[in-house]
Amino acid sequence: MSSPLLQLREKSRLFSPTEQEIVAHILENPQLVIDMSIHELARHTFSSASTIVRLCHHTGYAGYREFRKAVTYELAMREQSKQVEQQEITHSDSLQDIVDKITYANMVSLEETRELMDVEVLRACVELIKNARRICLFGLGASLVAAQDAYLKFLRLNKLAIINMDWHSQILQAKNADERDLGIVISYSGATTEMVECMKIMKENKTPIIAITRCVNSPVSELADQILYTTANESVFRSGAMASRTSQLNIIDILYTALANDQYESSLEQLSRTHIRKPGQTSGKFYKNSSQV
Numbered sequence: 001m002s003s004p005l006l007q008l009r010e011k012s013r014l015f016s017p018t019e020q021e022i023v024a025h026i027l028e029n030p031q032l033v034i035d036m037s038i039h040e041l042a043r044h045t046f047s048s049a050s051t052i053v054r055l056c057h058h059t060g061y062a063g064y065r066e067f068r069k070a071v072t073y074e075l076a077m078r079e080q081s082k083q084v085e086q087q088e089i090t091h092s093d094s095l096q097d098i099v100d101k102i103t104y105a106n107m108v109s110l111e112e113t114r115e116l117m118d119v120e121v122l123r124a125c126v127e128l129i130k131n132a133r134r135i136c137l138f139g140l141g142a143s144l145v146a147a148q149d150a151y152l153k154f155l156r157l158n159k160l161a162i163i164n165m166d167w168h169s170q171i172l173q174a175k176n177a178d179e180r181d182l183g184i185v186i187s188y189s190g191a192t193t194e195m196v197e198c199m200k201i202m203k204e205n206k207t208p209i210i211a212i213t214r215c216v217n218s219p220v221s222e223l224a225d226q227i228l229y230t231t232a233n234e235s236v237f238r239s240g241a242m243a244s245r246t247s248q249l250n251i252i253d254i255l256y257t258a259l260a261n262d263q264y265e266s267s268l269e270q271l272s273r274t275h276i277r278k279p280g281q282t283s284g285k286f287y288k289n290s291s292q293v
Contacts, residue, residue: 013216019051022055106246117254122254126255129182135159137162138183138195146249150186150252157271175205184209186213188230188245191219199211203223212248215229215230
């Protein structure tokens, strides 16, 4: 089951002002959920029991009892794991501090992205990729790095993919797409103006779209047919969107592997065919346990 506190944090922008107030109280002190009944929590947050139940439904729980159990479990796991609290990079940090903090931020980003993954949505995305005539990839800045990685991985599987480095070319790419194609748009913020413009063009052309973006209400999420959510707690030095890029690349790896596994035998044959041998490497078949993927 996904983290209830993560669900609250990532989806809070979708909630009403009253619900957002409740979320703020819970995130500030999750122990309240464990210690209080639904009526006590309602009094504490100046709301009502029905509002809290509705909030539980929004986060995928049948009611307060199920939500409370999930929060209890999450807090117990946090205590057991003894994870150090993520901190911002400061001027006084040593090189070892930087190593520890950046590594931990990436670990948290990967774990939270796993928690947000909906397997049924993933399955639908794999079907869209399988059935598409070609994959049109979109991204700018750090998100373009993830798009380029997707391009190479689809190429290994002989899945026709298109990627352009600049926005003007991506606009033309969107204009040329139709219902036989598939657009994959990568945007951490979900509000990148250029990506939204490309998506609007594809919607007019009836091109299905997969978005890889943060779990918030955004123009990108509203325009997408399927959404794979990332999450990241970016450092004050958000150069290159470090943790979010790690999360995006992880989702690309998941899509690639799920697609290859769905077409297992043909994928093995194709991976063997597209394996580039290094100088001095002996020839031979591509084995399914090979690290040369």
